[in-house]
Amino acid sequence: xxxxxxxxxxxxxxxxxxxxxxxxxxxxxxxxxxxxxxxxxxxxxxxxxxxxxxxxxxxxxxxxxxxxxxxxxxxxxxxxxxxxxxxxxxxxxxxxxxxxxxxxxxxxxxxxxxxxxxxxxxxxxxxxxxxxxxxxxxxxxxxxxxxxxxxxxxxxxxxxxxxxxxxxxxxxxxxxxxxxxxxxxxxxxxxxxxxxxxxxxxxxxxxxxxxxxxxxxxxxxxxxxxxxxxxxxxxxxxxxxxxxxxxxxxxxxxxxxxxxxxxxxxxxxxxxxxxxxxxxxxxxxxxxxxxxxxxxxxxxxxxxxxxxxxxxxxxxxxxxxxxxxxxxxxxxxxxxxxxxxxxxxxxxxxxxxxxxxxxxxxxxxxxxxxxxxxxxxxxxxxxxxxxxxxxxxxxxxxxxxxxxxxxxxxxxxxxxxxxxxxxxxxxxxxxxxxxxxxxxxxxxxxxxxxxxxxxx
Ligand code: MG
Numbered sequence: 001x002x003x004x005x006x007x008x009x010x011x012x013x014x015x016x017x018x019x020x021x022x023x024x025x026x027x028x029x030x031x032x033x034x035x036x037x038x039x040x041x042x043x044x045x046x047x048x049x050x051x052x053x054x055x056x057x058x059x060x061x062x063x064x065x066x067x068x069x070x071x072x073x074x075x076x077x078x079x080x081x082x083x084x085x086x087x088x089x090x091x092x093x094x095x096x097x098x099x100x101x102x103x104x105x106x107x108x109x110x111x112x113x114x115x116x117x118x119x120x121x122x123x124x125x126x127x128x129x130x131x132x133x134x135x136x137x138x139x140x141x142x143x144x145x146x147x148x149x150x151x152x153x154x155x156x157x158x159x160x161x162x163x164x165x166x167x168x169x170x171x172x173x174x175x176x177x178x179x180x181x182x183x184x185x186x187x188x189x190x191x192x193x194x195x196x197x198x199x200x201x202x203x204x205x206x207x208x209x210x211x212x213x214x215x216x217x218x219x220x221x222x223x224x225x226x227x228x229x230x231x232x233x234x235x236x237x238x239x240x241x242x243x244x245x246x247x248x249x250x251x252x253x254x255x256x257x258x259x260x261x262x263x264x265x266x267x268x269x270x271x272x273x274x275x276x277x278x279x280x281x282x283x284x285x286x287x288x289x290x291x292x293x294x295x296x297x298x299x300x301x302x303x304x305x306x307x308x309x310x311x312x313x314x315x316x317x318x319x320x321x322x323x324x325x326x327x328x329x330x331x332x333x334x335x336x337x338x339x340x341x342x343x344x345x346x347x348x349x350x351x352x353x354x355x356x357x358x359x360x361x362x363x364x365x366x367x368x369x370x371x372x373x374x375x376x377x378x379x380x381x382x383x384x385x386x387x388x389x390x391x392x393x394x395x396x397x398x399x400x401x402x403x404x405x406x407x408x409x410x411x412x413x414x415x416x417x418x419x420x421x422x423x424x425x426x427x428x429x430x431x432x433x434x435x436x437x438x439x440x441x442x443x444x445x446x447x448x449x450x451x452x453x454x455x456x
Contacts, residue, residue, distance in 0.1 A: 012132060013125040015310045015423055017112035019101055022055040026109045028062040030132070031099070034111055035066025036142075037131035038095050039149065041124070045094035047114075047154070049077040049085040051101075051189040051248045054214035055109045059099045063111070064151065071143030073150045077157040079212055081189040081249030082112065083344040084161040088154060090117025090340065095124075100189070100248040103221040106214060118319070118341040119312035162197045165347040168339045169354045175202030177357040179240040182206045182255075183349065184230045186220045187213040190249030194346050198243075201350055206237055220246055222253040222332065224261055235259035241356050243349040250311065251332035252348035256362035264330045265290040266369040267352070271334060274355050275326035276300035284317045284327035284335075286310070287409045287418055291433050292369050293330075294411075308406030309423075311335060311343040373440040374433040377448065381428050381455040384421040388428065390454035391419055398446070415439055417447055428455060 012018055018034070020026045038046050046067040050056035056079070064074045077088055082098050089096035095115050101108035113120035113128065143149070181203040185191040187210075195207040208230060209217045219226040222244040234242035234255050242255035254262050262270065269292040272283050276296075282303045285293055289306065297304050305321060307313040314327035318337050327335035333343035336351070356362055381387045392408055400410040400417075407420020407429075415434030422429055430447045434440035 012129045016102060017110055017125075019104065019108065019110035021107050022053075022059075022109045026055075026059070026111070028058050031059040031062035031111065032066040033132045034097065034128060035063035036070045037066075037128040038063075038097060038113070039067035039070025039072035040131060041095060041127060043072065043095045045073045045075060045092050047075045047077060047085060047088045047092060047094060047096035048099070049080040049088070049096070049157070050099035051082075052079055052187060052191065052212040052214055053099075053101065053106060053109050053247075056099050056214075059109060059111070063097050063099065068149040068151060069142050071147050071149055073152070075152055075154045077154050079189060079192055080157055081161070081193050081346060083250055083340070083342055083346060084157050084193060086114045086117060086119070086342040087161050087164060087340055088157050089114040091160065095120070098248070102248050102250070103246040105219070106216055114342075118315050121312075121316070158193050158196075161193060161346065162200060164339055165197050165344065165350055166201060168336060168347060169201060169350045170358075171201045173357050174350075174354055178202060178204055179353060179356055180204045180206070180238065181353055182208055182230070182234050182237055182239045182242040183210065184208040184218070184227070184242065184244040185210045185249070186218050186222070186245060186247060187211060187216045188220060188245060188247035188249065190245035190345060194243070194245060194249065194349055197346050197350060198353065201353065203353055206239070208233060216247075222246055222251065227253070227255070227261065231255060231259035231261070233259075241352065241362050243352065245345050245349075246332075249345045250343040252334070252345040252352065253332050254349075254352045254362065256366055258363050260363065260366075262362060262366050263371070264332060265292050266366055266371065267332070268328045268330055268334075269293045269296040269369045270355065270365055271328060271348070271351065272296045272302070272326060273300055274351070275336075276302045279325045281323050281325035282321060284314050284321070284324050286314065286329050287403065287406045287420065288330050288431065290330065290374070291372050291416065291435065295370070306403050306405070306409060315341040315343075372433050372435050373437045374431070375440055375444040376429070376431050377444070378422070378427040378429045379451050379455050381421075381426055384426065384428065387451075387454045388421050391428065391450055394450040394454070395419060395447075415443055417443055419447055419451060
């Protein structure tokens with residue numbers, strides 16, 4: 001019987017799976033244990049993939065080894081985007097582990113679990129955590145020598161993902177227009193798929209930082225600062241649009257022909273409109289969604305369904321509340337339920353290309369999205385839970401439509417307010433947005449008074 005005495009204290013999984021610095025927080029030993037736990041979860045198969053980080057291969061092999069030792073078969077997909085791994089778990093109707101730290105610096109790595117085409121639920125994560133921490137009694141021993149799992153490769157994982165993505169955009173429309181598209185994968189996992197998918201769709205593609213490499217040429221978080229050079233290139237090349245990905249390709253950030261980022265709220269609002277034009281229904285988004293998103297959805301006769309932060313939450317709500325046509329997080333993670341219940345940055349990029357081909361310059365489209373005054377602040381607190389309980393009590397006395405699934409969000413006719421504890425830091429955060437500057441300030445002051453009173 002194998003013994004996995006693990007000295008991991010506290011919660012293993014955060015909102016984006018396991019994440020930490022390689023060697024100290026995320027070790028080969030931990031990957032082996034997670035693989036072993038997955039192999040003993042009652043499924044026969046585990047798909048294992050990784051992004052382009054230097055520590056990826058070590059962790060992938062360790063995790064695969066654990067799963068094999070537990071008697072599960074392992075399907076290796078190598079360097080792939082996170083959505084590619086997700087689709088593979090749907091194809092094989094099994095579990096999957098993606099070795100990635102998304103947009104974090106190169107010394108980080110992590111493990112994200114998928115199950116049958118979607119991010120694994122909290123229950124599954126808890127089960128893995130218990131097995132890794134050794135709290136749950138292991139009833140069966142590790143596999144005997146003749147029951148060790150079989151290892152194979154799934155070489156067409158990327159090809160199959162490209163097919164799925166191309167099926168869900170109008171390639172004839174794109175091929176007629178032949179747009180010039182710059183794509184920046186930050187040398188991450190999207191390097192091996194996004195430029196190829198765009199090319200096949202009929203775009204003229206210029207790849208920037210599209211050599212898969214552990215030496216990232218830019219910081220992987222696709223924000224204005226990190227995309228400053230890319231922005232200049234989009235303009236200099238006379239491209240019709242630019243698409244930038246994070247390290248594992250589940251996000252797409254879009255730049256117009258002037259090299260300007262559309263902005264996270266505006267690009268989400270535009271995508272909501274575009275999807276609702278095809279089919280009416282509900283759009284699922286998170287507590288951080290802006291007024292622009294609400295307006296775009298309401299203008300097209302749709303309904304907004306608000307969920308806690310995280311693409312898993314978005315996908316879960318789409319699946320439960322049948323009829324949702326699209327789900328998106330303001331960070332650039334979009335879920336297209338017809339293609340799959342996961343955030344797919346490759347497909348999102350293609351969808352924006354199609355938007356350009358159908359409707360014209362993205363700068364002009366961007367100009368149709370109104371943006372309003374927004375205020376944000378954070379307040380240090382020792383006991384987040386205690387403070388939040390007090391804050392909630394006070395906020396519930398205010399008017400408006402309340403949602404308490406992730407902090408407290410209150411929607412008024414011309415504004416909204418969100419007070420939620422930070423997931424990783426000892427802070428309570430306030431966000432508010434209103435159509436008028438004065439109303440925004442007033443609403444913020446009210447919330448600030450409540451928070452200050454409660455964190456004391
Ligand atoms: Mg990501």
